[in-house]
Amino acid sequence: MAEKEVKSIGSVKDVRKEMNRGAWTAEEDRKLAEVIEVHGAKRWKMIATTAGLNRCGKSCRLRWMNYLRPNIKRGNISDQEEDLILRLHKLLGNRWSLIAGRLPGRTDNEIKNYWNSHLSKKIKQEKQSGGSTRGCSKLQRTRVVEEVNVVEVKREDTSNGGDQCSKMSFNVDEFFDFSEEGPLNLEWVSQFLELDEGLCHPS
DNA sequence: AACGACTACAACCGCTCTGCC
DNA sequence: GGGCAGAGCGGTTGTAGTCGT
Numbered sequence: 001m002a003e004k005e006v007k008s009i010g011s012v013k014d015v016r017k018e019m020n021r022g023a024w025t026a027e028e029d030r031k032l033a034e035v036i037e038v039h040g041a042k043r044w045k046m047i048a049t050t051a052g053l054n055r056c057g058k059s060c061r062l063r064w065m066n067y068l069r070p071n072i073k074r075g076n077i078s079d080q081e082e083d084l085i086l087r088l089h090k091l092l093g094n095r096w097s098l099i100a101g102r103l104p105g106r107t108d109n110e111i112k113n114y115w116n117s118h119l120s121k122k123i124k125q126e127k128q129s130g131g132s133t134r135g136c137s138k139l140q141r142t143r144v145v146e147e148v149n150v151v152e153v154k155r156e157d158t159s160n161g162g163d164q165c166s167k168m169s170f171n172v173d174e175f176f177d178f179s180e181e182g183p184l185n186l187e188w189v190s191q192f193l194e195l196d197e198g199l200c201h202p203s
Numbered sequence: 204a205a206c207g208a209c210t211a212c213a214a215c216c217g218c219t220c221t222g223c224c
Numbered sequence: 225g226g227g228c229a230g231a232g233c234g235g236t237t238g239t240a241g242t243c244g245t
Contacts, residue, residue, distance in 0.1 A: 022238090023213070045230070061231075062214070097233060112234070113212050 020054045024063055028053055032060055033068055041069075066107045073105035077114055085111060086119060 020028075028051075035051040041064055044057030053060065066072075077085075081103055088099045096108035096115075103111065 021215075043230075056215095057230075058216090058232095059214075065232095066213080094234065108233075109213080116235095117211050 019056055019059075021059075024067075028055070029063070029068055032063060036064060036068075062109075066109045071105050072107065074110075077106075081106070082114075082119070085115065086123075089115065089119070 024032075031051040031053060032047070035047050039047060039050065041047075041061075044061045046057075048055050048057045048060045051060070084103060085099060088102060092098050094112075096112045100106050100108040100111050
């Protein structure tokens with residue numbers, strides 16, 4: 001995609017007055033990266049002004065988060081990653097940032113795009129051919145999502161010292177804590193799959 | 204070669220959430 | 225508690241590239 005990006009540089013830009021819009025140029029990327037290096041990735045309005053980019057803070061944030069940030073993986077979503085996305089989407093719905101949080105180096109925007117252009121069609125096709133990937137009923141899937149909502153509520157509650165998590169069979173904070181993981185540490189996947197299987201095929 | 208349809212993805216928009224005063 | 229600004233999220237749009245005719 002980098003090739004495509006280079007080609008498109010400047011093609012949309014300067015069409016509208018006031019703020020720059022459209023594709024980012026290499027020069028803009030460089031300026032933005034420089035300012036973020038100095039000030040950190042916070043206060044995007046200030047960053048936009050300081051960099052002299054004539055872009056809104058939101059636009060700068062998006063560019064940084066999705067393309068300029070270190071350790072970003074681009075393209076080539078592996079089968080393993082695809083499978084994870086499918087499973088997580090089944091569990092979480094369109095909560096792309098949460099899904100992206102479980103895929104090191106991937107961004108919510110990339111996953112969202114990948115879903116819309118690849119996986120949603122794939123699922124449609126599978127449904128049309130009568131095949132359910134996991135054999136989960138709609139009701140069971142609803143249960144899974146509700147369960148996750150409970151997880152989030154309980155997670156807030158635990159900060160108040162309450163021990164109300166008896167419903168959950170795994171440690172919620174560990175489940176959502178990505179801070180100490182190496183790239184594509186899949187231990188949590190096993191935990192998740194156990195939960196998934198348990199809900200879809202209760203014994 | 205030319206053209207239109209389709210695809211993929213970068214970027215924008217509007218809304219919500221969060222923190223500060 | 226209310227208002228405001230900044231940050232973050234998900235949905236949608238715009239456009240370049242690709243494919244089929």
